[in-house]
Amino acid sequence: MAQKREWSLLRQKPEALYNNHKAISRESRNISSRGMKELIMKKYVCGVCGYVYDPAQGDKDGGVAPGTAFEGLPAGWSCPVCGAAKAEFAPE
Amino acid sequence: MKDVYSAIKVTDNVYWVGAIDWTIRDFHGYTTPHGSTYNAYLVMADDITLIDTVKAPFKDEMLSRIKSVVDPSKIKYIISNHSEMDHSGSLSDVIDFIKPEKVFASAVGVKTLKELFHDQHEIIPVKDGETLSLGNMELTFMETRMIHWPDSMFTYLAADELLFSQDAFGMHLASFERFADEIPAATLEYEGATYYANIVLPYSPIVLKALDKVAASGLKIKIIAPDHGPVWRKDIGRIIELYKKWALQKPTAKAVVVYGTMWHSTEKMAQAIGESLAQAGVRVKLFSMNETHRSEVVYEVLDAGALIVGSPTLNNNILPQMADVMTYLKGLKPANLIGAAFGSYGWSGESVKHLEAMLKEMKVEIAAESISVKHVPEGDVLEKCREMGKTIAAELLKKTVSD
Numbered sequence: 357m358a359q360k361r362e363w364s365l366l367r368q369k370p371e372a373l374y375n376n377h378k379a380i381s382r383e384s385r386n387i388s389s390r391g392m393k394e395l396i397m398k399k400y401v402c403g404v405c406g407y408v409y410d411p412a413q414g415d416k417d418g419g420v421a422p423g424t425a426f427e428g429l430p431a432g433w434s435c436p437v438c439g440a441a442k443a444e445f446a447p448e
Numbered sequence: 449m450k451d452v453y454s455a456i457k458v459t460d461n462v463y464w465v466g467a468i469d470w471t472i473r474d475f476h477g478y479t480t481p482h483g484s485t486y487n488a489y490l491v492m493a494d495d496i497t498l499i500d501t502v503k504a505p506f507k508d509e510m511l512s513r514i515k516s517v518v519d520p521s522k523i524k525y526i527i528s529n530h531s532e533m534d535h536s537g538s539l540s541d542v543i544d545f546i547k548p549e550k551v552f553a554s555a556v557g558v559k560t561l562k563e564l565f566h567d568q569h570e571i572i573p574v575k576d577g578e579t580l581s582l583g584n585m586e587l588t589f590m591e592t593r594m595i596h597w598p599d600s601m602f603t604y605l606a607a608d609e610l611l612f613s614q615d616a617f618g619m620h621l622a623s624f625e626r627f628a629d630e631i632p633a634a635t636l637e638y639e640g641a642t643y644y645a646n647i648v649l650p651y652s653p654i655v656l657k658a659l660d661k662v663a664a665s666g667l668k669i670k671i672i673a674p675d676h677g678p679v680w681r682k683d684i685g686r687i688i689e690l691y692k693k694w695a696l697q698k699p700t701a702k703a704v705v706v707y708g709t710m711w712h713s714t715e716k717m718a719q720a721i722g723e724s725l726a727q728a729g730v731r732v733k734l735f736s737m738n739e740t741h742r743s744e745v746v747y748e749v750l751d752a753g754a755l756i757v758g759s760p761t762l763n764n765n766i767l768p769q770m771a772d773v774m775t776y777l778k779g780l781k782p783a784n785l786i787g788a789a790f791g792s793y794g795w796s797g798e799s800v801k802h803l804e805a806m807l808k809e810m811k812v813e814i815a816a817e818s819i820s821v822k823h824v825p826e827g828d829v830l831e832k833c834r835e836m837g838k839t840i841a842a843e844l845l846k847k848t849v850s851d
Contacts, residue, residue, distance in 0.1 A: 405594045417811070437654065438594055
């Protein structure tokens with residue numbers, strides 16, 4: 357099937373081929389930016405006390421700015437409620 | 449031999465079957481001059497259920513109280529609301545003795561009990577909001593993580609509108625009076641606040657959420673049965689209001705001056721600061737850590753608006769009794785405080801710098817420049833101390849509503 361589609365692409369006019377390529381790359385760009393956003397905005401829950409780290413909020417008392425992804429937290433960061441290590445957290 | 453212990457009836461269905469510890473004076477660093485109780489409760493439903501157990505040495509006292517109501521082997525279920533050893537220390541032996549059909553705890557409680565006792569008993573995890581039928585009655589479980597351990601949960605008995613609240617709303621007070629309404633209100637408030645300050649304080653934001661959660665759940669609560677101290681059966685609104693107040697930690701025009709002293713120089717400074725705070729209309733408590741227990745300080749800090757700390761320099765550091773209380777206070781996370789540091793020294797004078805750094809770590813807002821003096825303070829230094837008192841008083845009175 358895949359091969360067949362490629363042959364059919366070759367039969368398209370150059371502009372059509374170009375537009376098709378643009379659409380595909382636009383789509384993939386959208387997916388990746390959406391994916392990135394989801395990754396950054398992903399909330400993590402402390403397995404010990406249930407505190408939820410929300411990247412949109414950050415952790416003011418811990419010196420973490422809003423918009424910081426969980427992955428971007430420093431290694432020494434710990435739960436602001438119970439003090440559990442970063443490793444105790446799991447995606448919400 | 450006839451057993452000397454008896455159960456005490458809480459409702460037609462529920463009996464207190466705990467233990468009174470008249471002799472305990474220390475809970476991991478929190479001094480308990482008036483002893484405590486370890487409360488366990490027997491629910492006489494179709495399926496008889498024991499809510500919590502007691503500290504290990506009090507197992508026989510609990511079993512004896514149970515026997516005054518029912519043959520312990522008739523108990524079908526045991527619920528562990530809180531895994532800490534003063535409530536679970538006898539659990540393993542009690543399970544062996546009673547052989548209940550099932551034992552329940554929160555999911556974290558199940559893990560914690562395994563980590564504590566390393567035994568083979570199966571404990572069944574219950575979820576937040578899950579119910580358990582006891583035949584003619586029903587229990588509902590409510591997770592209350594970090595009030596005050598990760599495993600903590602409440603159990604609600606709808607039939608009696610009764611909340612088994614484990615350590616929440618409790619106090620360390622040994623008494624034969626089993627109900628709060630049999631104990632003077634001032635005693636309840638003092639012991640309740642001391643317990644809150646020494647145990648629950650760091651989790652105040654969670655307490656506020658839990659109070660909202662209970663209110664939103666629409667559960668009707670007539671009786672609160674905690675794991676320490678008396679049962680609340682009249683005016684439970686009072687203890688709930690107090691919990692709200694303590695959790696909010698709204699600062700009042702009260703300053704706590706805490707210091708250690710070697711040759712009374714830092715003490716002279718503390719007194720000058722205290723005098724001027726009082727003259728400015730602030731309530732003041734002075735504590736020499738040479739004589740005072742840390743638990744008492746935390747009780748006073750609970751409703752304070754300022755924390756002023758002093759230490760002489762000892763071997764380039766602060767006095768060990770000050771390190772003690774500062775470590776304790778830091779862990780308990782008192783909020784909304786302003787403060788300052790002071791102290792005397794002989795040659796190097798690092799203490800004030802250390803104290804100020806500790807205050808900042810505790811998120812205490814530094815409201816006056818620290819004062820240090822070489823050896824014994826005289827007129828000009830004491831005047832500076834009085835100024836510090838004035839500055840802090842002005843700041844405090846600006847921040848607080850009159851109380």
